[in-house]
Amino acid sequence: MEKLFNKLGKVSQKLGGQIHLRSVRDAFASLIPFIIIAGLMIFVNNVIILPEGFMSKVIDPATLTSWQDIGTSIINGTLNFLAVLLAGACAYHLAVNKKFENPIAPAFLAISIFVILLPLVTSVIPVGAKEAVNVIGVLSLSSTNSGGMFVAIITSILSTELFIRLSKNEKLKINIGGEGVPPAVVKSFNSLIPIIITIVIFAIVSFGIKQIFGTDINTLILQIIQRPLVSLITSLPGFIFLMMLSNLFFAMGIHPGGVIAPIMDPILYIAMNQNMAAYASGDAIPNIINMAFKDTFGVMGGSGNTIALLIAIFLVSKRQDHKDIAKLSAAPSIFNINEPVIFGLPIVFDLTLMIPFVLASPICLTAAYFVTKMGWMSRVVIQIPWTTPPVLSGFLATGGDWRASVFQIIMIALTVLLYIPFLKLSEKKNNEV
Amino acid sequence: MKKILLVCNAGMSTSMLVQKMKKVAGEKGIEVTIDAVPSTEVSQCWESADVILLGPQIGFMKDSIKDTVENKIPVEVINMVDYGRMNADKVLTVALDLIK
Numbered sequence: 001m002e003k004l005f006n007k008l009g010k011v012s013q014k015l016g017g018q019i020h021l022r023s024v025r026d027a028f029a030s031l032i033p034f035i036i037i038a039g040l041m042i043f044v045n046n047v048i049i050l051p052e053g054f055m056s057k058v059i060d061p062a063t064l065t066s067w068q069d070i071g072t073s074i075i076n077g078t079l080n081f082l083a084v085l086l087a088g089a090c091a092y093h094l095a096v097n098k099k100f101e102n103p104i105a106p107a108f109l110a111i112s113i114f115v116i117l118l119p120l121v122t123s124v125i126p127v128g129a130k131e132a133v134n135v136i137g138v139l140s141l142s143s144t145n146s147g148g149m150f151v152a153i154i155t156s157i158l159s160t161e162l163f164i165r166l167s168k169n170e171k172l173k174i175n176i177g178g179e180g181v182p183p184a185v186v187k188s189f190n191s192l193i194p195i196i197i198t199i200v201i202f203a204i205v206s207f208g209i210k211q212i213f214g215t216d217i218n219t220l221i222l223q224i225i226q227r228p229l230v231s232l233i234t235s236l237p238g239f240i241f242l243m244m245l246s247n248l249f250f251a252m253g254i255h256p257g258g259v260i261a262p263i264m265d266p267i268l269y270i271a272m273n274q275n276m277a278a279y280a281s282g283d284a285i286p287n288i289i290n291m292a293f294k295d296t297f298g299v300m301g302g303s304g305n306t307i308a309l310l311i312a313i314f315l316v317s318k319r320q321d322h323k324d325i326a327k328l329s330a331a332p333s334i335f336n337i338n339e340p341v342i343f344g345l346p347i348v349f350d351l352t353l354m355i356p357f358v359l360a361s362p363i364c365l366t367a368a369y370f371v372t373k374m375g376w377m378s379r380v381v382i383q384i385p386w387t388t389p390p391v392l393s394g395f396l397a398t399g400g401d402w403r404a405s406v407f408q409i410i411m412i413a414l415t416v417l418l419y420i421p422f423l424k425l426s427e428k429k430n431n432e433v
Numbered sequence: 434m435k436k437i438l439l440v441c442n443a444g445m446s447t448s449m450l451v452q453k454m455k456k457v458a459g460e461k462g463i464e465v466t467i468d469a470v471p472s473t474e475v476s477q478c479w480e481s482a483d484v485i486l487l488g489p490q491i492g493f494m495k496d497s498i499k500d501t502v503e504n505k506i507p508v509e510v511i512n513m514v515d516y517g518r519m520n521a522d523k524v525l526t527v528a529l530d531l532i533k
Binding site for chain 1: 441442443445446449471472473476477488489490491492493494513514516517518519
């Protein structure tokens, strides 16, 4: 057991310390506010001020439609522009994590390169027309939203690595020495040649790929890397496997945020953003599994749906210390924070309690998947903060479907039944010791 | 004034412990600043701290955080059960001992 733990610890240390994965994770963390405001605006536009919705009885539908412009413009600048923000954020965090002294330079560089790689000709459908026409001089939101996320991640990491390496080369520094030259000026001259070289290399490589493959680099990355990865991780088996692994790590006392999340989260965010964009524009919703789906049905009260464990303790526990911890953790658990339960009870290394802890989320998520697939509740279409309390979270994340809240209540009740026998067994075992 | 920095994955659960530690410090008349940050922000704010305590869930990051702070201040992992049960008194004592 101890051996296994040490090994897992080492693996997680390696993964958690891997600088590129860590930087991607940091980048997503810094973009969460932008995703949340987009989610809020989608909810306002598609539920609250929907021209066909309940507000139309009070306010003229035409007025409601015009009000939607506020939300739409916000969605465009956040959700639909996320790949560009991501390029800058990834480059910035990678530079910071590498302790590069001037992290803003690679951030701007990555944004610039992201645009350099975009196709020159864009196919758009004019307002009122049916056929698409090819235009130049236009950036398409389809390449700056979820479709461009992997391009953003890959190019920002590569460009930052190249840029930092070039910047450390003394021969490429322009010496404008002399006293009285402000340090900021020296800094900008130092990055001049590395920026030029990096940009030119990326532009030429992008051009070359277009010549060889007959298609642009964005389309290639989207088709060869992003699509297969997204469909693998958002498939039920792939997703459930990662969730079990994630909770297993937590049951060993290792927060999966640094281990599984860097691999799983970017993909789940892409699936989330596809859903949000489709919902905002009234299209068919592409994915069942996504970021908020995981939080809504698999992290109720925290990892392992421990809100059910707390209820189980209140119902059947005979140990005063367990009851005390349940009371202490009740308030944070409402907001899905459960470290006090995991470490205080503790679940960690309690082989009996680990079993339901690892199984609870996969069971609830599998059930949620099939219930959604059957059409008995709406798909999760809105990114909500992970701290949104369960039951409320189901309603909000599905764009206002009360059936999702009912489903959450049923799943919590069933999970209580799952935890009770293991809790009793664990208390009995510990009393004997 | 001495500063204790508590670190966890999102800075959420440690912030609860920080509140309790502040209360204990206040009752005992110990002058100390205590703050909670997510692990991603350590690189930006460790320099003002005198000691860093990690939530047990990110204990595996101890070495990489030691690296970040260039071994200039002590980095220690909080005892699992003390953390879960929010034994602020004990955690505060550990932190103050580490600063000495």
